[in-house]
Amino acid sequence: MDFLGQVLAWYTDPANWTGNNAIPLRLWQHLSLSVASLAAGLAIALPIGLYIGHTGRGARVAVAVSNIGRAVPSLGWLGIAYPISTGLFQRAGIGFLPAFIGLVALAIPPIVTNTHAGLRDVDAELREAARGMGMRELQLLMRLEVPVALTVILAGIRVSAVAVVATTPLAALVGGGTLGAYILQGLALSDEVRVFAAAVMVALLAVLTELAFAWLQRRLVSPGLGAPDGAPWGEPSRPTVETIASR
Amino acid sequence: MTEGEPVFRIDWVLEHLDTLAQRIGEHMLVTVIAVVVGFVISFGLALAVRRYPRIYGPILAVSGILYAIPSIALFVLFIPITGLSLLTAEIALVSYTLVILVRNIVTGLRGVPAEVIDAARGMGYTDGQRLWRVELPIALPIIVAGLRIATVTTIGLVTIATLIGMGGLGYLIVNIGVTQRFPTATITGVVIVVLLSTIVDLSLQTVERRLTPWARARAA
Numbered sequence: 001m002d003f004l005g006q007v008l009a010w011y012t013d014p015a016n017w018t019g020n021n022a023i024p025l026r027l028w029q030h031l032s033l034s035v036a037s038l039a040a041g042l043a044i045a046l047p048i049g050l051y052i053g054h055t056g057r058g059a060r061v062a063v064a065v066s067n068i069g070r071a072v073p074s075l076g077w078l079g080i081a082y083p084i085s086t087g088l089f090q091r092a093g094i095g096f097l098p099a100f101i102g103l104v105a106l107a108i109p110p111i112v113t114n115t116h117a118g119l120r121d122v123d124a125e126l127r128e129a130a131r132g133m134g135m136r137e138l139q140l141l142m143r144l145e146v147p148v149a150l151t152v153i154l155a156g157i158r159v160s161a162v163a164v165v166a167t168t169p170l171a172a173l174v175g176g177g178t179l180g181a182y183i184l185q186g187l188a189l190s191d192e193v194r195v196f197a198a199a200v201m202v203a204l205l206a207v208l209t210e211l212a213f214a215w216l217q218r219r220l221v222s223p224g225l226g227a228p229d230g231a232p233w234g235e236p237s238r239p240t241v242e243t244i245a246s247r
Numbered sequence: 248m249t250e251g252e253p254v255f256r257i258d259w260v261l262e263h264l265d266t267l268a269q270r271i272g273e274h275m276l277v278t279v280i281a282v283v284v285g286f287v288i289s290f291g292l293a294l295a296v297r298r299y300p301r302i303y304g305p306i307l308a309v310s311g312i313l314y315a316i317p318s319i320a321l322f323v324l325f326i327p328i329t330g331l332s333l334l335t336a337e338i339a340l341v342s343y344t345l346v347i348l349v350r351n352i353v354t355g356l357r358g359v360p361a362e363v364i365d366a367a368r369g370m371g372y373t374d375g376q377r378l379w380r381v382e383l384p385i386a387l388p389i390i391v392a393g394l395r396i397a398t399v400t401t402i403g404l405v406t407i408a409t410l411i412g413m414g415g416l417g418y419l420i421v422n423i424g425v426t427q428r429f430p431t432a433t434i435t436g437v438v439i440v441v442l443l444s445t446i447v448d449l450s451l452q453t454v455e456r457r458l459t460p461w462a463r464a465r466a467a
Contacts, residue, residue: 003327071444073403074318076437079420082431083254166317170407173425183323187410192327199320210315 003193010197021181029177030205034168037100038161041107045160049115053149054141062116069109074167078102082174099171099178106167107160114156118149150221158213163210169202179205257308267419271439276416277408278401281337285344285397292345297378303353310346318343318404322411336408343404344397351393355386388462391455398451399444406440416440452456 010016016023052058070081081102122145130144146153147231179202186195260267296303313321321339329335359382367377383390409417416436424433454461 070399071403071441073406073408073435075417075420076403076440079424079433080437083328083433102447107278144344162315166315166319169317169319173421180319183319187323196327199323202320203316203324206317206320207312207315210312 006193007197010193024178026177026181030168030179031173033099033103033176033178034165035095038107038164038167039105040104041160041164042157044104045108045111046115049112050119050141052112053116053119054137054145056120059116060114062215065109069113074106074163075170078108078167078170078174081105095175098174099176103167103171105166107164110156110159110163115149115153119145119213122148126185147222149226151225154213154217154220158210158217162206162210166206204208252428252429255434259431260435267435267439268418270414270416271443273413274402274405274443276417277333277336277340277405278398281340281401282344282394282398284437285341285350286394288341289345289352292349293356293361296353297356310349313342314346318407319410322408324432326411330385331412333413333437335411336413340401344401347397347400348393351389352386353403354395355389356382358389359385384459387459388455391451395448396450402440402444406436
């Protein structure tokens with residue numbers, strides 16, 4: 001297991017803990033880019049999904065968004081975001097910005113799709129009962145529709161979060177740093193140790209994200225609604241037809 | 248992007264049609280291998296689950312975790328063992344198809360109504376006959392739905408395989424488009440990927456309709 005020994009040595013090498021290619025710096029770039037992109041994606045997608053799901057208006061938009069989201073590969077989002085950011089800001093689009101734009105675009109479709117689908121499938125009789133109790137539109141949305149649809153909404157957010165964390169390494173291609181920088185450096189230098197060490201960190205981050213959101217889902221969803229079927233980790237990210245993300 | 252470079256140059260596309268065709272060919276070859284191998288393995292696993300239902304939970308858990316591993320990581324994790332090769336790419340791609348395909352095949356088989364299975368038993372079908380003549384035809388729409396998702400997903404993932412030297416449409420997007428700051432190549436690559444996904448998706452849908460004429464008859 002000489003190779004794994006080398007990988008361990010790479011993690012503990014002081015040279016990898018200082019300077020502008022240090023592990024803490026790359027990790028910080030990775031996490032800040034992921035969190036910022038997911039937050040911006042939520043801020044855009046959640047209101048859209050809630051509006052479409054509650055009013056039933058613009059359902060076609062939601063379907064179109066999810067179809068585009070399914071067809072464009074994650075690398076495509078970053079690739080397209082790069083000329084867009086250059087065009088918008090009239091200078092070489094390098095670094096945080098093109099990666100951010102691409103990741104936000106990647107985060108939006110699953111959240112819109114699932115929020116819309118979750119609200120749409122709330123029982124019409126429940127809605128009538130809530131209206132009969134005198135709830136206004138906003139109360140109906142916040143006290144009935146969102147809690148009932150929460151499993152599906154959170155599943156969409158989880159798909160987005162995992163896709164964003166998983167795609168963040170590709171930001172290195174457009175100069176955004178992140179742990180992906182090690183992978184590109186390693187591939188360019190034929191340094192398998194560096195590639196492997198970075199890939200393990202990238203994989204761990206994504207799996208942790210998946211598990212964290214699975215836990216959140218179990219905590220937040222009302223127990224009265226029943227747990228989703230399946231594996232001990234809860235529903236795996238992709239496989240329902242509606243919760244689609246590209247990566 | 249270099250100064251004055253337009254966002255899209257149609258003349259470049261027209262001059263490079265042969266290159267584009269070659270990249271599409273590479274892309275589809277890697278995709279088809281992954282989906283076919285993935286389907287064979289998934290089918291075997293699903294039949295095992297049909298026999299021993301208790302192994303389904305663990306299979307879902309393992310494949311779910313595998314699925315959460317980012318493609319860029321899974322593509323390079325096996326380089327120390329299998330090098331920069333097609334095998335390395337296919338290991339990652341096949342792993343991703345398993346989650347989707349096993350789930351859909353099992354769901355399809357489990358969706359066969361119990362009375363239908365009873366009827367088949369009553370007619371004296373053996374276990375194998377029941378599987379091939381009754382359960383699989385009924386499960387077919389859900390299985391094909393899984394194949395469609397798996398294929399479209401794989402077409403997207405293969406773009407990233409260019410990082411480990413697999414060429415394909417990712418080569419246009421990354422190695423020419425992003426690295427050489429030439430947005431025309433990036434846009435062309437992405438558009439072809441989207442078109443390919445759509446065409447393959449629609450073709451599989453058509454195949455499914457052809458294979459399940461009874462569904463059409465019922466709808467009419």
